[in-house]
Amino acid sequence: MNWGSLEAFLAMGGYALYVWGSYAVTFILIVAEILLLARRRRGIVTQLGGLGRVSRRPS
Amino acid sequence: MIYIKRRQVNYLKIALLFVQRWVLMDRIGEVTQSARPPSGGRINWFKYSSPQTFFPLAGAAIPWFSAAAAIFCLLGLYLSFFVAPTDQQQGEVYRIIFIHVPAAWMSMFIYVVMAFWAGVGLVLNTRLSGMMANALAPTGALFTFLALWTGSLWGKPTWGAWWVWDARLTSELILLFLYFGFMALTAAIDDARRADRAAGLFALVGVINIPIIYFSVQWWNTLHQGASVSLTRAPTMAATMLAGMVLMALGFWMYSFAASFARVRCIILERERNAEWVAQYAEALR
Numbered sequence: 001m002n003w004g005s006l007e008a009f010l011a012m013g014g015y016a017l018y019v020w021g022s023y024a025v026t027f028i029l030i031v032a033e034i035l036l037l038a039r040r041r042r043g044i045v046t047q048l049g050g051l052g053r054v055s056r057r058p059s
Numbered sequence: 060m061i062y063i064k065r066r067q068v069n070y071l072k073i074a075l076l077f078v079q080r081w082v083l084m085d086r087i088g089e090v091t092q093s094a095r096p097p098s099g100g101r102i103n104w105f106k107y108s109s110p111q112t113f114f115p116l117a118g119a120a121i122p123w124f125s126a127a128a129a130i131f132c133l134l135g136l137y138l139s140f141f142v143a144p145t146d147q148q149q150g151e152v153y154r155i156i157f158i159h160v161p162a163a164w165m166s167m168f169i170y171v172v173m174a175f176w177a178g179v180g181l182v183l184n185t186r187l188s189g190m191m192a193n194a195l196a197p198t199g200a201l202f203t204f205l206a207l208w209t210g211s212l213w214g215k216p217t218w219g220a221w222w223v224w225d226a227r228l229t230s231e232l233i234l235l236f237l238y239f240g241f242m243a244l245t246a247a248i249d250d251a252r253r254a255d256r257a258a259g260l261f262a263l264v265g266v267i268n269i270p271i272i273y274f275s276v277q278w279w280n281t282l283h284q285g286a287s288v289s290l291t292r293a294p295t296m297a298a299t300m301l302a303g304m305v306l307m308a309l310g311f312w313m314y315s316f317a318a319s320f321a322r323v324r325c326i327i328l329e330r331e332r333n334a335e336w337v338a339q340y341a342e343a344l345r
Contacts (some may be wrong), residue, residue, distance in 0.1 A: 002144070003141075018215065018216050019152060022155045029204070037325070050343075050345055
């Protein structure tokens with residue numbers, strides 16, 4: 001274990017901005033890509049008439 | 060002298076004409092694909108080049124790749140922050156390496172895979188190849204941006220500058236522009252098959268940048284340090300550091316599979332929207 005306390009962990013030896021800036025942006029962008037992919041899929045499936053968003057055609 | 064030059068210009072004109080004809084070729088793929096005779100006994104690889112066959116396969120693979128990505132990344136993060144020791148020279152800031160190097164590896168690797176599928180699409184006229192190349196580009200651009208971003212945040216405290224016009228950094232920036240160019244070119248041409256052809260040629264030409272990035276630290280005198288990991292040299296870093304980096308790289312790799320498969324499924328639905336099986340698939344989701 002490298003860190004004595006939570007503060008020491010968050011401070012990253014004085015490099016908090018650089019280390020957490022790297023990890024935070026990586027995390028945010030990956031989550032954003034996943035959300036964008038889900039939205040793109042919802043969009044095309046809805047357009048095709050799936051997911052029940054479009055009123056049913058009379059069968 | 061003048062004679063040779065004129066002849067060279069003529070060769071160039073002929074080459075350009077061929078490229079033009081090739082890019083403009085249209086809808087030949089469908090014809091050649093359906094006319095292909097079934098191969099007796101051997102595995103017919105072209106079967107998997109059909110979007111209809113690949114769509115459910117990709118869908119089934121996504122949860123596995125996602126789970127593997129999560130596990131590798133969590134293990135990698137644990138090693139990176141709690142097991143790997145503090146660097147003697149750089150202190151804690153070196154911990155950026157655990158995303159910087161894997162992101163940089165993925166940025167180059169995804170480009171090579173993207174160009175490979177683009178090339179396959181150009182040679183064999185398989186529709187799925189172009190779709191796969193398209194699906195890989197945004198994820199590749201994401202990792203290229205992350206490599207540049209984390210590198211910048213690492214450069215400031217260690218070199219004293221956010222950015223330097225160093226060979227490694229500049230060639231990686233060019234890689235980002237190559238991804239953007241590929242995506243812009245695909246988006247600019249309405250006919251999807253024609254767009255694949257033009258963007259595929261663009262991707263293949265851009266492959267030249269990959270060895271330039273990789274060897275830039277050897278070819279030029281750069282501020283960027285040399286390769287972190289080498290197959291021929293003994294490891295220069297602590298085993299736990301190396302393990303953390305490899306685990307993060309595996310996590311990013313698995314994530315790239317999941318993300319590009321999810322995107323290729325969207326592209327398949329968008330492009331094959333008039334196909335009967337797509338209508339049935341959408342119907343089943345109601």
